[in-house]
Amino acid sequence: MATSILEYFSTLPDPRVQRTKLHKLEDILTITICAVICGAETWVDIADFGKAKETWLRTFLELPNGIPSHDTFDRVFAALDTKAFEGCFQTWVAKYRCRAVSTPDW
Numbered sequence: 613m614a615t616s617i618l619e620y621f622s623t624l625p626d627p628r629v630q631r632t633k634l635h636k637l638e639d640i641l642t643i644t645i646c647a648v649i650c651g652a653e654t655w656v657d658i659a660d661f662g663k664a665k666e667t668w669l670r671t672f673l674e675l676p677n678g679i680p681s682h683d684t685f686d687r688v689f690a691a692l693d694t695k696a697f698e699g700c701f702q703t704w705v706a707k708y709r710c711r712a713v714s715t716p717d718w
Contacts, residue, residue: 620704
């Protein structure tokens with residue numbers, strides 16, 4: 613059974629105040645990771661990716677208030693605990709990373 617990427621980020625604290633949470637953190641994280649894998653380099657690129665792929669994203673994300681704006685992506689990532697994000701990301705990547713095969717020294 614496949615493990616959702618969200619499981620790897622479930623321990624990441626959401627730095628936002630409850631009243632300012634228009635978009636779910638897991639939606640923001642998932643859109644961002646998918647967009648970057650597809651070549652996005654800026655917050656505008658990420659928001660544009662989300663808008664272009666919204667139908668597909670809705671097949672596995674709730675998106676209760678649609679696609680976040682580029683400013684929302686920027687604000688959320690600026691407020692995230694970078695060390696916590698790095699730890700979650702590295703754990704996720706480690707599951708899929710190709711392991712180098714050791715070869716004997718000749």
